[in-house]
Amino acid sequence: xxxxxAIQALTPFLGDQLSLSKPDLEAHGASExxxxxxxxxxxxxxxxxxxxxxxxxxxxxxDCPVIPYGTGTALEGHTLAVRGGVSIxxxxxxxxxxxxxxxxxxxxxxxxxxxxxxxxxxxxxxFFPVDPGANASLxxxxxxxxxxxxxxxxxxxxxxxxxxxxxxxxxRIIRTGSRARKSSAGYDLTALFVxxxxxxGVITELTLRLQGQPEAVSSAVCxxxxxxxxxxxxxxxxxxxxxxxxxxFIDGQTTRACNAYSNADMPEVPHLMVEFHxxxxxxxxxxxxxxEIVEETGGTGFKWSSKSEERTALWDMRxxxxxxxxALRKGAVALVTDVCVPISRLAEAVEASRDDIAxxxxxxxxxxxxxxxxxxxxxLVEPDNKQEMEIAKALSNRMVERALAMGGTATGEHxxxxxxxxxxxxxxxxxxxxxxxIKQALDVKNTLNPAKVVQIN
Amino acid sequence: xxxxxAIQALTPFLGDQLSLSKPDLEAHGASExxxxxxxxxxxxxxxxxxxxxxxxxxxxxxDCPVIPYGTGTALEGHTLAVRGGVSIxxxxxxxxxxxxxxxxxxxxxxxxxxxxxxxxxxxxxxFFPVDPGANASLxxxxxxxxxxxxxxxxxxxxxxxxxxxxxxxxxRIIRTGSRARKSSAGYDLTALFVxxxxxxGVITELTLRLQGQPEAVSSAVCxxxxxxxxxxxxxxxxxxxxxxxxxxFIDGQTTRACNAYSNADMPEVPHLMVEFHxxxxxxxxxxxxxxEIVEETGGTGFKWSSKSEERTALWDMRxxxxxxxxALRKGAVALVTDVCVPISRLAEAVEASRDDIAxxxxxxxxxxxxxxxxxxxxxLVEPDNKQEMEIAKALSNRMVERALAMGGTATGEHxxxxxxxxxxxxxxxxxxxxxxxIKQALDVKNTLNPAKVVQIN
Numbered sequence: 001x002x003x004x005x006a007i008q009a010l011t012p013f014l015g016d017q018l019s020l021s022k023p024d025l026e027a028h029g030a031s032e033x034x035x036x037x038x039x040x041x042x043x044x045x046x047x048x049x050x051x052x053x054x055x056x057x058x059x060x061x062x063d064c065p066v067i068p069y070g071t072g073t074a075l076e077g078h079t080l081a082v083r084g085g086v087s088i089x090x091x092x093x094x095x096x097x098x099x100x101x102x103x104x105x106x107x108x109x110x111x112x113x114x115x116x117x118x119x120x121x122x123x124x125x126x127f128f129p130v131d132p133g134a135n136a137s138l139x140x141x142x143x144x145x146x147x148x149x150x151x152x153x154x155x156x157x158x159x160x161x162x163x164x165x166x167x168x169x170x171x172r173i174i175r176t177g178s179r180a181r182k183s184s185a186g187y188d189l190t191a192l193f194v195x196x197x198x199x200x201g202v203i204t205e206l207t208l209r210l211q212g213q214p215e216a217v218s219s220a221v222c223x224x225x226x227x228x229x230x231x232x233x234x235x236x237x238x239x240x241x242x243x244x245x246x247x248x249f250i251d252g253q254t255t256r257a258c259n260a261y262s263n264a265d266m267p268e269v270p271h272l273m274v275e276f277h278x279x280x281x282x283x284x285x286x287x288x289x290x291x292e293i294v295e296e297t298g299g300t301g302f303k304w305s306s307k308s309e310e311r312t313a314l315w316d317m318r319x320x321x322x323x324x325x326x327a328l329r330k331g332a333v334a335l336v337t338d339v340c341v342p343i344s345r346l347a348e349a350v351e352a353s354r355d356d357i358a359x360x361x362x363x364x365x366x367x368x369x370x371x372x373x374x375x376x377x378x379x380l381v382e383p384d385n386k387q388e389m390e391i392a393k394a395l396s397n398r399m400v401e402r403a404l405a406m407g408g409t410a411t412g413e414h415x416x417x418x419x420x421x422x423x424x425x426x427x428x429x430x431x432x433x434x435x436x437x438i439k440q441a442l443d444v445k446n447t448l449n450p451a452k453v454v455q456i457n
Numbered sequence: 458x459x460x461x462x463a464i465q466a467l468t469p470f471l472g473d474q475l476s477l478s479k480p481d482l483e484a485h486g487a488s489e490x491x492x493x494x495x496x497x498x499x500x501x502x503x504x505x506x507x508x509x510x511x512x513x514x515x516x517x518x519x520d521c522p523v524i525p526y527g528t529g530t531a532l533e534g535h536t537l538a539v540r541g542g543v544s545i546x547x548x549x550x551x552x553x554x555x556x557x558x559x560x561x562x563x564x565x566x567x568x569x570x571x572x573x574x575x576x577x578x579x580x581x582x583x584f585f586p587v588d589p590g591a592n593a594s595l596x597x598x599x600x601x602x603x604x605x606x607x608x609x610x611x612x613x614x615x616x617x618x619x620x621x622x623x624x625x626x627x628x629r630i631i632r633t634g635s636r637a638r639k640s641s642a643g644y645d646l647t648a649l650f651v652x653x654x655x656x657x658g659v660i661t662e663l664t665l666r667l668q669g670q671p672e673a674v675s676s677a678v679c680x681x682x683x684x685x686x687x688x689x690x691x692x693x694x695x696x697x698x699x700x701x702x703x704x705x706f707i708d709g710q711t712t713r714a715c716n717a718y719s720n721a722d723m724p725e726v727p728h729l730m731v732e733f734h735x736x737x738x739x740x741x742x743x744x745x746x747x748x749e750i751v752e753e754t755g756g757t758g759f760k761w762s763s764k765s766e767e768r769t770a771l772w773d774m775r776x777x778x779x780x781x782x783x784a785l786r787k788g789a790v791a792l793v794t795d796v797c798v799p800i801s802r803l804a805e806a807v808e809a810s811r812d813d814i815a816x817x818x819x820x821x822x823x824x825x826x827x828x829x830x831x832x833x834x835x836x837l838v839e840p841d842n843k844q845e846m847e848i849a850k851a852l853s854n855r856m857v858e859r860a861l862a863m864g865g866t867a868t869g870e871h872x873x874x875x876x877x878x879x880x881x882x883x884x885x886x887x888x889x890x891x892x893x894x895i896k897q898a899l900d901v902k903n904t905l906n907p908a909k910v911v912q913i914n
Contacts, residue, residue, distance in 0.1 A: 102692055102801035125696070134518055158648070174888040179864035180797040181829045182613050182646050184602040184872040185884055186910050187892045191615070191648030195641055212698045235559055239582070241669040241735070243700075264753040271667065278698070281742055289736075340637040344559035372638040407636035415641040427642055432898065433630040435644045441898035442891065453643050 003084050006064030007042045010086070013054060013440045015210040017045045017092075022232050032134075033075045034333045034381065034389065035418070040067060040081035047092045049165060049173060049204040056202055057171025059086055060447045067449050068198040070137030071113060074144060075336050076417025078197050082451050087128060090139055097205070105162060105179060110139020110203045110404055117208075129154035132413065133319050139203045144415035145195030147348040149318065152371030153245040153277065154211060156413065161194050165205035169443040179207060192438075195405055197415055198449040200442050210412055214277035217245075218287045218309040220304035222294045226253065226269045227354070228347035233297040234274065234370050240293070242286050245276040248318055249370035251354065254325060261324030262317040267301070272370070275311070325365045325378040332363075332380040333363035337390040338420075340374040340412030349406060353377055353399050360391050375414035401426070416453045423455075460541050463521030465501045467543070470511060474502040474549075485544040489591075491534045491790045491838065491846065492875070497524060497538035504549045506661040513659055514628025516543055517904045524906050525655040528570060531601060533874025535654050537565050539908050545659060547596055553577050554662070560622060561667045562619060562636060567596020567660045574665075582705050583667040586611035588778050589870065596660045601872035602652030606775065609828030610702040610734070611668060613870065618651050622662035626900040636664060650896075653867045654872055655906040657899050671734035674702075675744045676768040677761035681727045684708065684811070685804035688792040690729065690747075690754040692800055695720030697750070698745050703732040705775055706827035708811065711782060714822055718781030719774040724758070729827070730775055732768070762821040782822045782835040787812055789820075795877075796860035797831040797869030806863060810834055810856050817848050831869035858883070873910045881910075 010018055019025075021043050029039025046052045065085030072079055081087060090111030090361045090404040097107040101124055108117060115135045117128050130351055132141060132148035140146075142164070147156035154160065163177030176189035193201055224230040227249075234247055250258065256268045271295075276286040287304040294302045305311065306428075319322075326334055341349045350366060358375060359365040368375025377396060400410045400423050410423040424432045436454045439446070446456045467475055472641030476482075477499050485880035486496025488561050503509045507811060516523045522542030529536055543736045547568030558581055565574060572592045574585050589598060597603075599621070603844035611617065623646075633646035635655055639764060650658055681687040684706075691704055706729055707715065713725045715820040729751075733743040744761040751759045762768065774781075807823060814821040825832025836852060838845040857867045867880040881889045893911045896903070903913045 065713070100799065100801065102696075103799040104695065105799070145639075146646070147639055151639060155616075158639075158645065159612075165655075168891070172887055174891055175886060176888050178833075178861075178866050178884075180860075180866040180869065181800070182602075182604055182608060182615075182797060182831065182869050183866035183875065184868045184870050185866045186652070186797075186873055186881060186889070187617065187657075188602070188648045188652055189888055189891060189896060191645045195645055200644075212696050214698060219805060239559075239669050241671060257899045270721050279742060279746075285736060286736060340639060340643075341559040342557065342562070342636045343638070344557065347510070374637075374639065403637075409635050409637040409640035409642045411641045411825055412637065412639050416643055420642065424643060427635075429632065431633050431646055434625070434631055434646060437898050438644060438895060441894050443640065 002062065003041050003064045006059050006062035006086065009058050009062060010044065010055060011052060012416050014044055027083055028069055028079065028089065031077055031080060032073055033454045035077040035080060035130065038080040038082050040087040041084050043089050045089050045092045052088065052202055053167045053171045053173050054206050056167050056169065057219065060169050060445055062444060063447065065447050065450050068139065070111060070140030070141065071135065073134035073136045073291060073421060074140065075414045076415040076419035077414060078144060078452060080418065084419060087310045090137060093204065098216040098237045099124060103179060104212070105207055106210055107205065107207050108138055109205060111137050113137050114141065118127065121210065125213050126195050128208055129211050130160055133322065137210065138206055140205055142194050142203055143197050146411070149246040149248055149369060149415040151369060152247055153243060156162060156190060157194055160209045161206055163207035164190050164193055164203055166201035167195050167204055168437055169445065169448050177207070195415070197417065197452045197453050199439060200448065201378050216280045216283045216306060217275060217311060218275055218283040218304050219275045219314055220287055220290060220302060221271060221273050221314065222299040222302040223267055227270050227350050229271050229298045230321055231347040231370065232268050233293050233299055236293045236297065237290055238371065240289065242289055244274055244371060245277040245290065247371040248273040249368045249375065250321060251366040253365040254321055254367045257324040258317050258321055263325055264317060273314055302318045321367055322378065326380065328342055328365065329363055329380040331382070333383050333410065335379040335381060336394050337377045337379065337399050338411045338414040339399050340372060341403050341406045341408035343373040345406040346370065346373050347403060350375055353400060356395055356398055359397055362391055362395070364395070372412065373408065374453045409442055418452060459519065460498050460521045461704060462542065462623055463516045463519035465516050466519060467501065467512060467872055472502055476500045485526055485546065486538055487529065487538060488534055489530055495556055496537050497544040498541050500544045500546050502549045506624065508719050509545065509659055510624045510628045510630055511663050512543065512545060512910050513624050513626065517626050520902060520904060522904055522907050524700065525596065525600065525659045527568060527597030528592065530591035530593045531597065531874060532871045533876035535872060535874040537875065539875060546692040547594060549784060550661065556581060558583065561635060561669070563667055564662065564663060564814060565879065566597055566665050568594050570594050571598065572779055576666065582670050584670050585603060585665055585806055586668050587614055587617055595663055595665065599660055600654050601650050602870070604870040605825060606703040606705055608643045609704055610700060611735055614651055615648060617666045618647055618663055619666055620664035621647055621650055621660055623650050623658035624661055625658045625774040626902065626905050634664070637663040654873070654874065654910050656896060656910045657905065673737045673740045673763060674732060674734055674768060675740040675761050675763040676732045677744055677747060677759060678728060678730050678771065679756040680761040681756050684727050686755045687727050687729050688804040688827065689815050690750050690756055693750045693754065694747055695828065697746065699746055700736040701731055701828060704828040705730040706825045707778060710822040711778055712779040712826045714785050715774050715778055718784055722776060725855065732772055736777050750878060779835065780825055783837070785822065786837040788840070790840050792836040792838060792853060793835070793871070794853050794856050794866055795868045795871040796856050797829060798860050798863045798865035800830040802863040803827065804832050806859055807832055809859060813855055817852055818843065819848055819852070821852070829869065830865065875909060
């Protein structure tokens with residue numbers, strides 16, 4: 001029972017849907033962030049659920065790890081084959097299976113990307129709101145419990161997955177949830193598989209909530225001298241019940257990076273970027289009220305617009321912020337932090353992180369989904385510079401320790417993968433052991449994306 | 458190792474916090490709906506988490522069932538001691554532990570009721586929105602994944618519990634989640650314990666999301682000749698993105714019951730009762746737009762109001778609808794159904810249920826949380842009339858079968874308890890087995906509220 005015997009068993013069944021080519025293996029063992037390449041031994045390209053089930057079962061029978069793979073945009077090494085094995089590439093399972101307009105839901109395969117879904121939905125008046133920036137696959141987004149800029153209004157993948165089809169370690173195919181909007185019928189298995197990073201089962205179909213395209217959209221930008229003023233503006237906006245669709249924070253350094261990368265000319269101080277969805281009158285009222293709050297909290301340069309070209313330029317710049325930050329240091333790789341804290345502690349957390357980074361000597365812009373209390377430092381290090389990586393990890397550790405002490409979490413939206421594994425015990429205490437007990441109950445041989453999320457053996 | 462030896466072991470430790478009095482046992486073995494009385498062997502009244510842990514561990518050591526008990530308002534026999542054992546009454550753990558205004562969250566003990574919480578919050582400008590009608594305990598509401606009239610806007614307990622403290626079967630105390638608004642840090646144990654009905658652990662503390670009290674509230678009533686017209690109005694309202702805070706349906710028979718019970722004079726046809734939350738201008742716009750939809754879909758008698766006394770009267774009548782329906786038949790008990798279907802199928806489902814009930818000869822008014830696709834038939838039967846109970850059960854079975862065939866669920870908000878256990882296999886297929894595997898992993902001796910939700914032994 002080995003990886004080699006698993007591949008041998010899969011070969012006649014999968015034919016040219018099983019790849020052993022070096023470029024393929026390398027592509028599936030690469031990482032968007034700082035992790036070393038860790039290629040799998042083979043890449044499988046299933047076309048339907050039955051094929052996924054047979055791959056997973058065969059690999060389990062042979063004690064061979066399987067690693068579900070969407071688009072490879074995960075930031076914590078989720079898809080790296082750290083124990084070798086077979087990468088299950090979902091790109092051949094990327095169909096929209098059903099659009100239910102009256103119910104405002106859609107059934108999709110896991111390899112479909114969020115942008116492809118929204119392109120298909122364009123004529124329906126509906127859209128899928130979760131937007132992590134990267135054009136990730138929906139299976140991957142569910143598996144990491146992804147969120148991004150719109151979570152403050154529409155929630156994360158936790159809130160937007162209604163039902164799943166999942167292949168279990170032994171090849172059983174189950175369905176969790178239903179197309180009903182709510183249910184009290186037993187344990188919430190949908191929520192259990194969302195965020196499990198492929199360690200409890202392989203997602204082969206998703207039913208997702210959709211939203212109506214808003215009648216009107218307005219967006220606004222404003223700047224602040226101090227991070228705390230920007231955060232106070234956000235707290236006041238939430239408490240007044242103004243339903244922001246997005247509210248993003250970028251610090252002065254990120255602003256500088258965006259100016260250079262997207263040819264903008266914002267003052268190099270902290271900014272908030274906001275979007276409102278609603279009726280014409282509604283978004284005008286929201287923007288006006290937000291403008292009043294900005295003024296009261298010491299913000300300047302507030303302007304709002306309902307012109308779609310200005311809005312597109314704004315969010316295009318925001319979406320490219322990660323690459324803009326990378327470009328601040330040529331050839332650098334990034335260690336990206338992802339803590340999330342109660343919003344009352346956010347200013348303190350960001351300012352302390354800012355000071356820590358400044359004294360470390362590293363370049364590390366900060367930006368975040370400030371309505372959720374979630375922010376990222378993009379710590380830029382030279383590849384293979386061990387000393388710099390140690391400094392970056394120490395900064396990350398301090399950020400996480402501080403976030404946990406404030407009642408927060410080590411990862412707001414990127415997931416655990418291998419990058420955040422060392423923090424799980426501190427974050428969850430004995431509850432991490434309970435996660436391990438669930439993993440052992442559902443994946444007895446530990447073949448499903450092993451060495452991620454929980455620690456077994 | 459017996460129930461008797463568990464009680465013996467608990468006696469010196471709990472003293473007068475352990476009751477064996479007959480009235481106490483009977484009160485804890487009673488049901489709000491049609492189930493026969495099933496008293497526990499003892500009732501424990503813990504005052505803190507450590508005492509809960511010792512009770513649970515002691516009972517586990519002695520193979521004695523433990524049944525968490527809030528206010529006893531569950532409708533599916535969740536708190537009945539069907540295998541005997543110790544009822545853990547949470548009424549002595551009913552404190553608000555912390556209100557975090559800037560973060561809009563609150564930490565509470567499980568025995569606190571939702572009305573007591575909202576009374577405590579009154580001065581803060583915040584409120585807890587989940588409203589199942591009954592003044593249930595928050596631990597019980599979490600355990601049944603309760604929802605009610607406001608779920609269409611604010612979500613169910615699934616969406617409003619941020620974090621939990623839970624005592625496991627072996628007495629371990631764990632914390633799930635955090636005060637961060639979102640997290641991707643491993644399996645969503647919070648979601649797993651919410652809706653688990655005390656079968657995986659005993660909830661001893663909850664961190665809940667709060668909402669800002671809306672600046673303005675408006676409410677509206679309108680009537681329809683046909684159920685399908687009412688549902689079409691709801692679908693159009695959702696699709697236009699009008700953010701209803703409540704949208705309730707009552708059929709003609711329920712209207713008649715409400716007229717009699719609450720001294721009203723509505724025409725005895727189907728009605729929608731709606732509420733909007735927002736700014737002054739916002740609720741006016743929402744109500745106006747909703748009024749246009751009502752007109753387009755054939756509704757009549759539309760009137761809206763932002764006067765709080767009219768609104769209070771309306772929702773008071775709606776909250777008493779269950780008792781109003783019970784009063785339609787003197788001395789009757791109710792079998793209450795709770796299916797939830799995709800909203801596109803709702804009119805068909807309700808009309809078919811209406812017809813079924815009419816031909817059965819039973820009285821069974823229908824009402825529901827129509828924005829979620831969730832409705833209840835309140836089937837009135839004479840106590841101990843076996844034939845009527847058989848008819849009611851057959852009606853319930855047909856409703857569930859139809860709901861499942863439509864992609865829905867057997868229970869939208871009441872939970873499984875013992876009343877819906879027989880439907881779980883049909884609803885979940887092999888996924889029900891997975892629930893059982895999780896139960897066995899976390900409650901090896903099956904002492905936590907046994908014979909509910911899953912089937913073990």
